[in-house]
Amino acid sequence: GLQRAPCRYADLHPLWQSELSVSGGTRQSPINIQWRDSVYDPHLKPLKIHYDPTTCLYIWNNGYSFQVEFDDSADKSVIMGGPLENHYRLKQFHFHWGAINEWGSEHMVDSKVYPAELHLVHWNPVTSTSFEEAIMENNGLVVIGVFLKLGAHHAGLQKLVDALPAVKHKDTIVEFDVFDPSCLMPSCPDYWTYDGSLTTPPLTESVTWIIKKTPIEVDQNQLEEFRMLLFTSAGEEEKRMVDNFRPLQPLMNRTVRSSFR
Ligand SMILES: O=C1NC(=O)[C@@H](c2ccccc2)S1
Numbered sequence: 108g109l110q111r112a113p114c115r116y117a118d119l120h121p122l123w124q125s126e127l128s129v130s131g132g133t134r135q136s137p138i139n140i141q142w143r144d145s146v147y148d149p150h151l152k153p154l155k156i157h158y159d160p161t162t163c164l165y166i167w168n169n170g171y172s173f174q175v176e177f178d179d180s181a182d183k184s185v186i187m188g189g190p191l192e193n194h195y196r197l198k199q200f201h202f203h204w205g206a207i208n209e210w211g212s213e214h215m216v217d218s219k220v221y222p223a224e225l226h227l228v229h230w231n232p233v234t235s236t237s238f239e240e241a242i243m244e245n246n247g248l249v250v251i252g253v254f255l256k257l258g259a260h261h262a263g264l265q266k267l268v269d270a271l272p273a274v275k276h277k278d279t280i281v282e283f284d285v286f287d288p289s290c291l292m293p294s295c296p297d298y299w300t301y302d303g304s305l306t307t308p309p310l311t312e313s314v315t316w317i318i319k320k321t322p323i324e325v326d327q328n329q330l331e332e333f334r335m336l337l338f339t340s341a342g343e344e345e346k347r348m349v350d351n352f353r354p355l356q357p358l359m360n361r362t363v364r365s366s367f368r
Pocket residue numbers: 226228250304305306307308309
């Protein structure tokens with residue numbers, strides 16, 4: 108398959124420069140999902156998603172992605188079922204993407220890379236009292252990964268894209284009051300799941316990953332809008348926000364389970 112962009116560590120965003128020597132990690136993310144090595148698990152239930160669009164708060168540029176934050180003070184936007192033992196609250200979603208369509212996603216499927224990947228980040232309110240605490244808990248988090256592929260215009264995503272010019276620079280924020288992230292979910296229920304980690308510092312091994320098998324389609328203009336964001340603050344020398352993905356990590360002693368045969 109296509110090779111990823113040569114990863115010139117010197118060009119890595121400061122964020123990842125520190126992570127190159129994470130020692131002792133046994134369940135790091137992202138990984139290359141080898142379809143033939145994944146194991147169908149008949150006990151995996153369908154994933155149940157109930158997002159309340161009014162829990163959407165704002166969009167902001169945090170210097171390595173743009174993030175849509177949700178009110179997680181109650182069980183209003185939650186997921187359950189799938190591989191999960193209880194419900195998890197939606198905290199935020201964000202994306203990772205490349206400078207060009209040949210790369211950008213964090214996970215790969217049989218070494219196939221997608222131009223972008225959506226991450227919906229949830230935390231376990233049963234074992235933690237806050238998102239910040241859940242980051243440090245074993246399996247405190249669930250991240251749903253959805254691949255984006257180049258294709259038709261995505262009407263639901265466009266509402267998000269239209270807000271991006273308002274968060275062009277690092278640490279800018281704009282109100283975003285009603286949005287249902289379910290519109291970004293593919294209709295196919297199939298997913299892979301494995302135990303992994305955050306893909307940015309603190310890289311804690313606290314994430315149950317649920318990676319949807321089927322990508323959603325977005326068009327070229329929408330991907331190019333992502334690439335017009337900046338890593339840098341207003342007044343600094345501009346650095347385009349692109350290639351904000353972590354390199355692949357070793358599978359080590361893990362099995363990826365699939366919800367489908
Ligand atoms: O899925 C992931 N993507 C990221 O940027 C990582 C992260 C780090 C901290 C909080 C939320 C997410 S973990």
